[in-house]
Amino acid sequence: MRDIPHPDPDQLQLPAILHALSDPVRLHIVASLGEIEEVACGGLEVGVSKSTLSHHLKVLRDAGLTWTRTVGVQRLVSLRRDDLESRFPGLLSCVLSHTDEHEADGRLIAGL
């Protein structure tokens, strides 16, 4: 999982976490990842271009919200639940509990 740079757990910072969650598309992605274990980046349906999606996924990864790992030609992304819960207990679940009204346009993971 170290082929792509990720911050260590003790490097996670609250402002960066909140910034990563402050964009509707990124909030959508995190809310969707909250329902599954891991998804191929290509399976995320967020209505933005591939390059824009890559940018959002990098912001989430750099803030420490997600893991991204490469398997073959695919990139798989998942939430860093344990690290986030350890560093900021309750924060992620609290934010996600308020995302329902922002998810009105449906699930974002293809096939779910």
Next chain:
Amino acid sequence: MRDIPHPDPDQLQLPAILHALSDPVRLHIVASLGEIEEVACGGLEVGVSKSTLSHHLKVLRDAGLTWTRTVGVQRLVSLRRDDLESRFPGLLSCVLSHTDEHEADGRLIAGL
């Protein structure tokens, strides 16, 4: 309190709230306001210029995190606790519970 534009409670949006909280200075301000009822803007000691402070206060106000009212020549600012709690129950207290380590440089309200 209507001499300065503020969003109505039902206009508060989660991404805007999180964006407003994603800056260390604004997070500092909100954490400090969490300890008091109301403070004159001039009483906020956040180590930034007056114009930068005005910008941060506008971002907080526009997101619906704070009230700003004019009394004489002073602007007084306070948290919109009730509106925030009604719209996003538990969110503010959850975020503020994690700000302690980001408040290591001390209180920001002059005289407290």
